[in-house]
Amino acid sequence: MHFTDQLWQQITPLYETIVSHGFVQELAAGSLPAPKFQYYIQQDALYLTDFSRALAQLSVKASAPADILQFTEFAANAIRVERILHETNFDLYNIQPETQKKPACFAYTNFLLAMTATQSLAVGAAAVLPCFWIYREVGKYIHAQSRERNPYQAWIDTYAGDAFDQVVGQMLDLTERLANEASSAEQEKMQEAFVQSSRLEWYFWNDAYQLTDWLV
Numbered sequence: 001m002h003f004t005d006q007l008w009q010q011i012t013p014l015y016e017t018i019v020s021h022g023f024v025q026e027l028a029a030g031s032l033p034a035p036k037f038q039y040y041i042q043q044d045a046l047y048l049t050d051f052s053r054a055l056a057q058l059s060v061k062a063s064a065p066a067d068i069l070q071f072t073e074f075a076a077n078a079i080r081v082e083r084i085l086h087e088t089n090f091d092l093y094n095i096q097p098e099t100q101k102k103p104a105c106f107a108y109t110n111f112l113l114a115m116t117a118t119q120s121l122a123v124g125a126a127a128v129l130p131c132f133w134i135y136r137e138v139g140k141y142i143h144a145q146s147r148e149r150n151p152y153q154a155w156i157d158t159y160a161g162d163a164f165d166q167v168v169g170q171m172l173d174l175t176e177r178l179a180n181e182a183s184s185a186e187q188e189k190m191q192e193a194f195v196q197s198s199r200l201e202w203y204f205w206n207d208a209y210q211l212t213d214w215l216v
């Protein structure tokens with residue numbers, strides 16, 4: 001079995017918990033209250049900036065020119081996604097930029113930056129993989145469920161499209177290759193990093209759904 005298939009097997013119950021979460025269900029149904037979507041978009045803009053920096057850190061760790069190119073392209077693309085997010089969603093849904101990271105965004109971005117700075121290329125790649133992969137699967141799920149005239153259609157189209165599908169395929173191939181070159185101790189660390197980021201994906205949706213703020 002491919003290493004990346006084993007990774008997905010490890011998070012299958014967690015993935016089911018994500019797609020059955022109120023945020024994802026109501027986004028698909030078009031009934032998600034606007035303040036929850038606004039919170040999510042504001043936090044996601046902050047997330048994407050650091051996500052791009054995490055990918056740039058991986059490009060520094062890569063040695064094959066093709067891998068350096070791949071990670072710098074992913075990093076540049078995350079900033080482009082963020083620009084589109086600002087230009088379309090902020091206008092479309094009348095959202096004001098936010099500067100403060102709420103708990104899940106704070107935890108997730110710091111985890112990604114720490115893993116990509118202090119761990120190997122393979123472990124760092126495993127840490128960023130759920131961002132690509134879970135979004136592709138959630139995107140497809142929502143697209144299949146989505147009703148006509150969904151107010152969140154612009155968001156849905158970003159992640160259910162063919163262009164995004166291809167990007168995720170490239171990231172999966174790259175991670176698979178890095179895993180095959182890694183020791184079994186390192187593969188274990190890759191699994192841990194992958195599961196931890198997947199958990200934080202759930203927390204990210206959940207914070208938006210609960211409109212979570214710092215308690216102190």
Ligand SMILES: Cc1ncc(C[n+]2csc(CCO)c2C)c(N)n1
Pocket residue numbers: 044047048051073074075077078081130131132133135167201204
């Ligand atoms: C919390 C959170 N997790 C994942 C994504 C998805 N995502 C953002 S940028 C990118 C690829 C850029 O090359 C992907 C897959 C998101 N938007 N927010």
